[in-house]
Amino acid sequence: MSAVVVNTLREALRRKQAWVLLIVTGVVMAGASMINVFDLEQQATFAKLTPLLVIPFVAMVLSTFVAARQLPTEIRERTLYPLLAKPIHRWQWLVGKYIGIVLISWLIILVLFAVFQILIWIKGIEVNAFLYQGLFLMLLQIAVYDAMVLLLSLILHADATISLGILIFVGSYLFEKPLWAAIEGAQSLWDRVLLEALYWVVPQFKLFDVTRAIRYNWDPTPLTVLIPFVLYALCLIVVCLALGSLRLQTRDL
Amino acid sequence: MSERPAIRITDFTKVYRGFGQRAHTAVEDLSLEVAEGEVFGFLGPNGAGKSTTIKSLLGFLRPTRGRLEMLGQSHSDVTTRRRIGYLPEVASYYHYLTARETLRFYAKIFRLPRAGLAQRIDEVLDRVGLLTQADRRVGTFSKGMTQRVGIAQALINDPDLLILDEPTTGLDPLGQREIRDLIADLRRRGKTVFFSSHELSRVEEVCDRAAILRQGRLVRLGALDELMPPQHxxxxxxxxxxxxxxxxxxxxxxxxxxxxxxxxxxxxxxxxxxxxxxxxxxxxxxxxxxxxxxxxxxxxxxxxxxxxxxxxx
Structure with missing residues (x-):
């Protein structure tokens, strides 16, 4: 399985498009942090929040293109046949691909976060520990997202996977609050159960977003809150990979 | 037939069913055995069911009915594949890897020991005539060279059973002759070779036995001497x-x-x-x-x- 992981990483790193987008994003982040239209305090908040809003979306877009095309490309280009004729289970191949994609996504986030750290250090802006929790949740968020996209790519056409993946990600940011409000205002028990099921089955990526906490300088989240987040993310990852393996196992190649 | 043949196919049937499409029977009630150490030709016109059978043997397709075994184990047993080499009919390899990296990747899948691996890779590349091109990316190779990469990856684990689906596709006459020599060499070393081909003269030169499929059904099976009685x-x-x-x-x-x-x-x-x-x-x-x-x-x-x-x- 480690060979599949390394190969997935190698493929992504040898593609030039990812590097171009990464450099462009770094430049945009640097540019945004240099804007001087606010007072000093607003400038510090802007400099801290912009990367935290930009990084997940850039990582999401890059991951979508990497993850959505991985499996369909291997099937279409028939690189899968010589591989699966060897002593490797289909689920091992899927998990290997997943780990490779997650590592690429994490690399993108960590590179961008490092750029961000350098920028706020140059500007002398103080950051609290919440920022690092934010980074951790960002890594968790993209791991869930990659699992979801990988699963979708086994069911849908690559273009549909890309569209639906981005739609779910953006949708969860836009509709998380209204959906929760609808749950709380549900008229009947059935409505509530149905809405809650929808809320928990569709990954809620907004839950991993900590920009508000950083903006208002909240104290770091205690472990008692953080652990359920991790469990929630792990559950979603395991469910997506298990369904993906099942789908892969039962289909003719 | 031997106690434990290299390949045993029993009452194998494969029906393709697509949503909203008529069911299509690609292979019907196929039974055959390939003995260990035998070179076996699997013949038939396009659409006869050769590739379907091979893909089912390797677990890419699920049989509708029947039993498929390789080296005494069910075809779905992944560990058996440690002893199997496979060359697909049409395959591409990771275009961003060099020929050497490609073989190292597959060697890792086989968990071949690191000691002597570099030497093994060079040996195999030399055998298929790619040693001088070992550090070129596969994406820049011609069709014939890509086919050689395919043959090399099929040989990397020194398999006991080699399954070749149209091995001479894309090869020039020299390459085709090399394949014939390779198969002959494998036979000398006691390996089992199961291959499909349209190149009947090549099959005639190297095979011990052959089977002919027509429209998914077995129409001939036997030693070449039996299949080709003396002509008057x-x-x-x-x-x-x-x-x-x-x-x-x-x-x-x-x-x-x-x-x-x-x-x-x-x-x-x-x-x-x-x-x-x-x-x-x-x-x-x-x-x-x-x-x-x-x-x-x-x-x-x-x-x-x-x-x-x-x-x-």
Missing amino acids: GLEAVVAELDEGALRSRSPWPVQVLSRRSAELTVCLEGAEDLRAALNLFGELGAEVRLIERRRPRLEDVFVEAVSGEERRG
Whole structure:
């Protein structure tokens, strides 16, 4: 399985498009942090929040293109046949691909976060520990997202996977609050159960977003809150990979 | 057949069913065995079910019915694949890897020991004639070179059973000859080779036994000697021959096999007496350029089997 992981990483790193987008994003982040239209305090908040809003979306877009095309490309280009004729289970191949994609996504986030750290250090802006929790949740968020996209790519056409993946990600940011409000205002028990099921089955990526906490300088989240987040993310990852393996196992190649 | 054949296919049927499409039976009730150490040719026209059978053996397709075994284990047993090499009919390899990296990748999947791996990779690359191109990316290779990469990856684990789906596809005559030599070498080393091919002359040269499929059904199976019984008759290449006169004067049925400018290749079916045939051509004023006893040819058996017509030998 480690060979599949390394190969997935190698493929992504040898593609030039990812590097171009990464450099462009770094430049945009640097540019945004240099804007001087606010007072000093607003400038510090802007400099801290912009990367935290930009990084997940850039990582999401890059991951979508990497993850959505991985499996369909291997099937279409028939690189899968010589591989699966060897002593490797289909689920091992899927998990290997997943780990490779997650590592690429994490690399993108960590590179961008490092750029961000350098920028706020140059500007002398103080950051609290919440920022690092934010980074951790960002890594968790993209791991869930990659699992979801990988699963979708086994069911849908690559273009549909890309569209639906981005739609779910953006949708969860836009509709998380209204959906929760609808749950709380549900008229009947059935409505509530149905809405809650929808809320928990569709990954809620907004839950991993900590920009508000950083903006208002909240104290770091205690472990008692953080652990359920991790469990929630792990559950979603395991469910997506298990369904993906099942789908892969039962289909003719 | 041996106690534990290298391949055992029992009552194998594969039906493709698509949503909103009519079911299509690709292979029906196929049963055959390939003994260990045997070179087995798997023949049939396009769409006969050869690739479906091979893909099912390797677990890419789920059989609708029947049982498939390799090296004594069910085809779905992944660990057995440590001892199997496979060359797909049409495959591409990771275009961003070099030939050497490609082999190292597959070697890792096989968990081959690191000690001596570099040497093993060089050996295999040398064997398929790619050693000088080892550090070039596969994406820049020609079709024939890509096929050589395919052969190399099939050999990297020194398999006991090699499954080759159209191994000569894309290869030039020299490459085709190398494949023949490779198969012959594998046989000498006691390996089992199961391969499908359209190159019947190659099959004839290297196979111990063969099976012929037609429309998903097995129509011939056996040793090449059994499949190609001795032929009776003579074949001659002659010039300056009046075909009508030959037909009226010949005591044997005449079949014209080919015409090339002034030359005719004719078959005198059932003729055994070489001198009598030469006399006949001499009386007709024809110039005999070649005359020989009819040799059994796999191509004839193949054509007969797939067309469903019984022809007399």
